[in-house]
Amino acid sequence: MKQKQEVSPRSIVESFKRVARKWQKLEKQPRKFGTAIELHSSEIHLIEEIGENEGLSVTDISGLLEVTKGAVSQTLKKLEAKKLTTKKEDPTNTSRALVELTARGWEAFNAHERWHEAMDGGFRSYFLGLDSDKIMFLKEFLKIFETFLDSKDRLKE
Amino acid sequence: MKQKQEVSPRSIVESFKRVARKWQKLEKQPRKFGTAIELHSSEIHLIEEIGENEGLSVTDISGLLEVTKGAVSQTLKKLEAKKLTTKKEDPTNTSRALVELTARGWEAFNAHERWHEAMDGGFRSYFLGLDSDKIMFLKEFLKIFETFLDSKDRLKE
DNA sequence: ATTTAAGTGTTAAGCTGCTATACACATATA
DNA sequence: TATATGTGTATAGCAGCTTAACACTTAAAT
Numbered sequence: 001m002k003q004k005q006e007v008s009p010r011s012i013v014e015s016f017k018r019v020a021r022k023w024q025k026l027e028k029q030p031r032k033f034g035t036a037i038e039l040h041s042s043e044i045h046l047i048e049e050i051g052e053n054e055g056l057s058v059t060d061i062s063g064l065l066e067v068t069k070g071a072v073s074q075t076l077k078k079l080e081a082k083k084l085t086t087k088k089e090d091p092t093n094t095s096r097a098l099v100e101l102t103a104r105g106w107e108a109f110n111a112h113e114r115w116h117e118a119m120d121g122g123f124r125s126y127f128l129g130l131d132s133d134k135i136m137f138l139k140e141f142l143k144i145f146e147t148f149l150d151s152k153d154r155l156k157e
Numbered sequence: 158m159k160q161k162q163e164v165s166p167r168s169i170v171e172s173f174k175r176v177a178r179k180w181q182k183l184e185k186q187p188r189k190f191g192t193a194i195e196l197h198s199s200e201i202h203l204i205e206e207i208g209e210n211e212g213l214s215v216t217d218i219s220g221l222l223e224v225t226k227g228a229v230s231q232t233l234k235k236l237e238a239k240k241l242t243t244k245k246e247d248p249t250n251t252s253r254a255l256v257e258l259t260a261r262g263w264e265a266f267n268a269h270e271r272w273h274e275a276m277d278g279g280f281r282s283y284f285l286g287l288d289s290d291k292i293m294f295l296k297e298f299l300k301i302f303e304t305f306l307d308s309k310d311r312l313k314e
Numbered sequence: 315a316t317t318t319a320a321g322t323g324t325t326a327a328g329c330t331g332c333t334a335t336a337c338a339c340a341t342a343t344a
Numbered sequence: 345t346a347t348a349t350g351t352g353t354a355t356a357g358c359a360g361c362t363t364a365a366c367a368c369t370t371a372a373a374t
Contacts, residue, residue, distance in 0.1 A: 007292045009280040010273070015299040017184075020177040022306040025223070027174075028359090042360060058323055066182070071361055073324055087323095095322045095369040116167070122305050123166040134294055135164045141295060142172040148279050149179040185330090199331060215352055228332055230353055244352095252340040252351045 016145075034104075034111035037082055042075050044112055050085060050099055051109035057096050084108055173302075191261075191268035194239055199232050201269055207242060207256055208266035214253050241265055 030040045039047070049064055050056060058076065062069045076099065079085040084105040090096035101109060127135065187197045196204070206221055207213060215233065219226045233256065236242040241262040247253035258266060284292065 007289075007296055009277045009284045012284075012292070012295060012299070013273070013277050013280065015296065015303070017180070019299055019303045019306065020180045022303060023174070023177045024181050026306055026309055030359095040359065059321080067360090068362060069323065070325080070363080074360080077324090090322095093322080093370070097323070116170075119309070120166045120170050122309070123170065126301060127166045127169075132164075134291075135169070137291055137294070138169060138298060139164055139172065142169070142176055144283060146172070146176045146179060149176065149183055152183055152276070152279070187330095197330065216350080224331090225333060226352065227334080227354085231331080234353090247351095250341075250351080254352070 031115070033109075033115065034107035037084075037108070039108060042071075043079055043082075043084075044108070046072070046075050046079060047084060047101065047105060047109050048112060050101055051106065054100070056099055057090065058099065059096075061099065079105070188272070190266075190272065191264035194241075194261075194265070196265060199228075200236055200239075200241075201265070203229070203232050203236060204241060204258065204262060204266050205269060208258055208263065211257070212255055214247065214255060216253075218256065236262070 028041045030038050032038050033044065045065065046061065049061055058069055058072050062072045065072065076085060083102055085099055086102055087097040087099055090098050185198045187195050189195050190201065202222065203218065206218055215226055215229050219229045222229070233242060240259055242256055243259055244254040244256055247255050
């Protein structure tokens with residue numbers, strides 16, 4: 001039996017790669033949240049960010065999501081057409097716009113939260129069976145992986 | 158000190174989500190492999206799959222990558238234009254094409270392997286410091302997560 | 315104070331990578 | 345032999361991004 005468990009960094013990375021792709025694919029599905037309006041991934045992604053951080057400008061969002069201002073502006077335009085977000089002028093800076101969710105936007109935000117809970121819930125039972133040190137390890141691992149990716153990202157510039 | 162370490166499933170999922178997005182973003186960067194030719198993510202992804210599994214048809218690849226045959230056909234067309242892959246007729250089925258890497262294709266494949274090793278290598282030192290049970294746990298976790306995502310994916314159909 | 319530089323958001327063109335659809339052809343099945 | 349299924353291709357269209365040019369505002373430099 002060649003059961004000596006050869007778990008290479010490579011095999012973990014491969015496994016992660018597959019999972020990340022599947023996750024991405026799942027997340028990319030357009031879905032209806034609350035209102036009967038269908039939201040695409042970039043739209044719900046924006047709503048998520050706006051709902052979690054009040055008083056963001058277009059540039060702020062651009063920085064948080066790590067995409068260009070143009071991309072944010074375009075998606076915001078669609079969200080405004082769907083009456084899910086609005087912009088108000090920053091009182092301290094005329095050229096700056098503060099983005100906020102409308103009532104319908106909050107509806108969608110909350111519906112997405114609930115969807116997320118259902119997703120997370122699938123893990124809950126598994127999680128409850130885990131030692132806390134394993135959970136801590138997982139958290140640490142993800143953090144290290146993220147730092148690693150950030151460093152790779154900076155490298156290419 | 159509120160150090161009681163409240164690690165919720167949600168926070169792990171959030172963390173994973175961020176990491177997955179960053180990974181995806183990094184992977185999406187077009188890069189040069191071996192030859193001076195720039196390869197886009199879908200192209201290198203295909204080369205990876207073809208290099209690892211000999212004798213694949215278009216439909217096979219489509220199944221492995223979980224995209225439509227049309228998508229595979231389109232990307233293969235680009236790869237053929239770049240002289241990285243060729244198709245030969247399946248002797249047992251005229252309507253079937255077997256895809257293979259050219260010499261240049263193998264060059265790109267190997268260069269990508271080396272790139273991958275460099276990526277994985279960033280982990281190696283971290284990995285060597287880990288207990289084997291932690292590594293096993295990580296592998297198990299990824300597997301469970303993948304199964305979970307697969308089930309969610311089937312659900313929406 | 316005026317010029318210059320930097321920051322803010324928008325728009326248009328162009329790209330990747332995918333799907334859906336229609337198609338031509340080959341093979342398997344009734 | 346007719347019909348259904350499988351195999352690959354081509355086209356149109358869409359999401360989501362980038363780049364670049366733009367108009368405008370605010371901050372900094374002289």
